[in-house]
Amino acid sequence: DVKVTQSSRYLVKRTGEKVFLECVQDMDHENMFWYRQDPGLGLRLIYFSYDVKMKEKGDIPEGYSVSREKKERFSLILESASTNQTSMYLCASTSPDGFNTGELFFGEGSRLTVL
Amino acid sequence: AQSVAQPEDQVNVAEGNPLTVKCTYSVSGNPYLFWYVQYPNRGLQFLLKYITGDNLVKGSYGFEAEFNKSQTSFHLKKPSALVSDSALYFCAVRDNYGQNFVFGPGTRLSVLP
Numbered sequence: 001d002v003k004v005t006q007s008s009r010y011l012v013k014r015t016g017e018k019v020f021l022e023c024v025q026d027m028d029h030e031n032m033f034w035y036r037q038d039p040g041l042g043l044r045l046i047y048f049s050y051d052v053k054m055k056e057k058g059d060i061p062e063g064y065s066v067s068r069e070k071k072e073r074f075s076l077i078l079e080s081a082s083t084n085q086t087s088m089y090l091c092a093s094t095s096p097d098g099f100n101t102g103e104l105f106f107g108e109g110s111r112l113t114v115l
Numbered sequence: 116a117q118s119v120a121q122p123e124d125q126v127n128v129a130e131g132n133p134l135t136v137k138c139t140y141s142v143s144g145n146p147y148l149f150w151y152v153q154y155p156n157r158g159l160q161f162l163l164k165y166i167t168g169d170n171l172v173k174g175s176y177g178f179e180a181e182f183n184k185s186q187t188s189f190h191l192k193k194p195s196a197l198v199s200d201s202a203l204y205f206c207a208v209r210d211n212y213g214q215n216f217v218f219g220p221g222t223r224l225s226v227l228p
Contacts, residue, residue, distance in 0.1 A: 004158070035218075040124070040220050040221075041220055042119075042205060042218040042219050042220040042221050043159075043205065043218040044218075045215055045216075048215065058215065090158055090159065092158075092159075100147075100166075101147075101164060101166065102147055102148075102149040102161070102164045102166075102207065102209070102216065103161050103164070104151075104159070104161065104216070105161075106151075106158030106159040106160070107158050108156070108157055108158045109156075109157075109158055
């Protein structure tokens with residue numbers, strides 16, 4: 001089974017802190033994604049990556065950056081956390097075929113609270 | 116631009132009754148349509164997809180969905196609901212030009228014993 005692991009399930013940070021959210025997948029997938037999930041808004045795409053060292057902005061990239069130094073790992077970085085970044089963050093991965101057929105594999109999520 | 120609407124925030128159904136979770140979409144080009152389920156404190160799990168072919172597609176856990184091009188809808192259905200089906204359901208769409216997925220706001224399904 002595909003496993004997408006997000007390193008932290010729950011985090012509490014202070015405004016202005018730098019936050020790292022880590023995601024690792026074990027299926028050699030080329031494509032990886034970071035979404036945030038907010039009630040009533042569904043999932044919104046922050047950034048995605050089609051390959052190592054490649055990144056593309058999604059719909060809401062402001063205040064975020066990403067890093068993909070290795071194929072299996074995709075990190076989301078909040079340079080200076082703000083209270084409006086309190087949310088559930090979901091990482092997903094898929095192969096190129098999976099992208100075409102819509103089969104994204106999601107991690108269990110990281111719930112971030114910024115005080 | 117692609118968009119997905121799920122007109123109901125919450126759907127309640129009695130165990131054993133049929134259930135429907137509604138989804139309508141807007142996309143340029145041919146739609147690729149998907150349903151995902153999220154159980155409490157878990158990530159999303161893929162349920163089923165429509166890419167082409169038969170308008171009625173079957174997926175995991177006894178769920179099925181019907182693609183209706185004229186009504187731009189892709190409603191999720193199950194003939195007999197289980198309490199364990201209680202979860203948050205997301206409809207998603209992408210077009211055939213390679214754009215990324217767009218997810219709906221989600222519908223919370225509660226199956227009452």
